[in-house]
Amino acid sequence: MSMTATAGHAHADPHHIGVVIEHPGPASKRIVTAYGFWVFLLSDIVMFSCFFAAYAVLVHQTADGPKGSEIFEQRNVAIETVCLLLSSFTCGMASIAADVRNRFWFYLGMTVTCVLGLIFLVIEFREFADLVARGYGPSRSAFLSSFFSLVGCHGLHVSAGVLWLLTMMAQVFAKGFRADVLRRMMCFALFWHALDIIWVGVFSVVYLLGSAV
């Protein structure tokens, strides 16, 4: 701003605090993008917390239907958890590969992440289909409604993540490691890791605690 060209620094410390940290100006695009995406992720976690809260309120409302301990299979949940945690690791590898512009390791990391995500989804889908087939669908009781919603909401997020993952691979294929592609890749990685954190909550609150009910 031209008008300030001659302005002095008389107001640098209006309250005489002694320490003045001058704000350097707008942040870089990378920081702005990541920051905005973090804010989105936090709001997404707030949404999940509502489903967690609903589950906590309704967990004993089985309406003479099955309780958690009667339907949860620890072995499946263990495989799902391993898949998802491992996929977070491979996603991290893909991020590093993108940072050093290594296509081979990027594609490999993303492919493994995708496969692990799909395995997770298949197991979850089979669990749901099996429950519905036994008459324990979400409309059986309030407990099952909240169970299907909470776990299903996470599953929907993973599905969206897989779609996004494939889009990212296509983008790198078509456009290379351009700055905007790398920023999106960073957001995708944040998203995928956040899903992992939410899954830790799901398997602790739903499956571990639920098995004791």
Next chain:
Amino acid sequence: MLGKLDWSAIPFDQPIPLVAGGIVLVAILGVLAWVVVKGHLPYLWHEWITSVDHKRIGVMYILLASVMLLRGGSDAIMMRIQQAVAYQSQGYLPPEHYNQIFSAHGTIMIFFVAMPFVIGLMNLVVPLQLGVRDVAFPTLNSVGFWLTATGALLVNLSLVIGEFARTGWLAFPPLSGLSYSPGVGVDYYAWSLQISGVGTLVAGINLVTTVLKLRTKGMNYLRMPMFCWTTLASNLLIVSAFPILTATLAMLLLDRYLGFHFFTNEAGGNVMMFMNLIWAWGHPEVYILVLPAFGIFSEVVSTFSGKALFGYRSMVLATMAICVISFMVWLHHFFTMGAGPDVNAIFGIASMIIAIPTGVKIYNWLFTMYGGRIRFATPMLWAVGFMVTFIIGGLTGVLVAVPPADFMLHNSMFLVAHFHNVIIGGVLFGAFAGFEYWFPKAFGFRLDERWGKAAFWFTFVGFYITFMPLYIAGMLGMTRRLQHYEVAAWRPWMIVAAIGMAVLSVGVICQIMQLVVSIRNREALRDRTGDPWDGRSLEWATSSPPPVFNFAFNPDVRGEDAYWDMKAKAQQQSLEHDVPEYQDIEMPRNSPTGFVCAFFATIMGFALIWHIWWMVIVGGVGAFATFVVFAWRDHDEYVIPAAEVARIDRVNLEERRSLVSMAGAI
């Protein structure tokens, strides 16, 4: 093929919605035809619909809010007339229609008037006040606006195709459940709020990131204008509260569509959980609306008193305190649910504590005026009117925060009077103040003062005549949402309220007249300096309307009241200085992404409401494809060459230099 949709959806037997819908349809088609025939369509498409400029998007938000204000206002007029005539009679509105009207009135006024109005003002002003070129995510900003427009469109569609919810503006189950509301009304309500809620969340993320990460050089947190602070607080509330609304409505929709049992009476569902969830969103929502209004009043009071804001730091602290506490009081909306005296007492006290930071704010505004050189221009009138009105509304709020008193006043007309007292006296007065204050910045000419003052006085007086009687009716035991009544003592107050509504309507007409007259006299009202009010913050440092890049150079801020300091120094020192070195500016390209997304969202929402599943898939795939296409763009910015920047900026500088030298001569 068409799901639940057939000819019975159109209410051929009800003249009011059909005629109203018909008039609106003719009006829309007329405007569209006029636009096409006059050849304005390319201009509209390139300059407005696909624009990602925060100023344009802000203006469109406010335009949407203004149109919906007329719709919500006509609902209000119908209700006031109904209650004035429905003593020992059925009035002129059948019960199911009346129920739709009050539900639509609340929904529209909160979601499609108050929200877009404040978000529009924040969009328009905050990047300018922060001294930056745009918001953090310009295209996302456009998506957010158009999704809000989709929600508004769906609500209005319900007028002629199908019906709207008859459940009140928060659609409490079990009434909103499938067994008691089998029609599409609640679905219209829920899907329009889901879609516009996504838009609001996007706007919130955008503005939080903008304020926290995009401030210009030297703009420390404690140098930000108050409006930026309240914007930050309000948008922090948006990103933490709106996901709750999304989750709650999702649960309600799962109940309705797939037979889930979150809020049903059968199979273990819990209706009170809905109350808790919806008010955990709904209470912060009130502060999402009123905090930006507080920010506007801070700017207006300080500018028109010619003084720096009194107690700036206490104002910041009060804002953030309100931001936090507003999340801890939701239970005062259902003291009568039987949570017990301990819980009620805690939430009652928490509610009253909010009065403390709010009181701090009121005193700060008063002390800002004290000893100032006050100019009673129209924005200042709204600000002073607000202080008087809001204090009354706040005091009655403290009253209903006392649980025993609330047991008497719960769901009474007293409550209706209270929240209109704070929402109109707070949010709407703030919106109007901001509208009058920033209009010259947005369009380059001032609004007519005489019509503006008339609008203020009619609205102000009309407000009191309308809503003070409702307090009394509430004290006399009248409950809210009554389609007709038998108690003679209530009737006079309902008639007075209806008269007040007429006065209020004159205020609205004055406001429209003000716009018409001002546009007609725009040459005489032209603001050449960019600083018509002798403003204090950076938005006044650029021309009116600002160039697309806002500032030729990122301003360097050296203190509070950034622009005021610059002006003061420019007067003391010589204006001669080196001609600055202009540089190329990169700006984000326009994009139809937002509009196309909203197009598919509208299709999807409509299809979901009517259970047309193939169309849902079309809409969903289309929306996803739009995002992929957007992600595939290779050039998302364009360059404004330095010479062009210099040309635009020199005009602005010349105007301003002559202004400053004139002021210096005095």
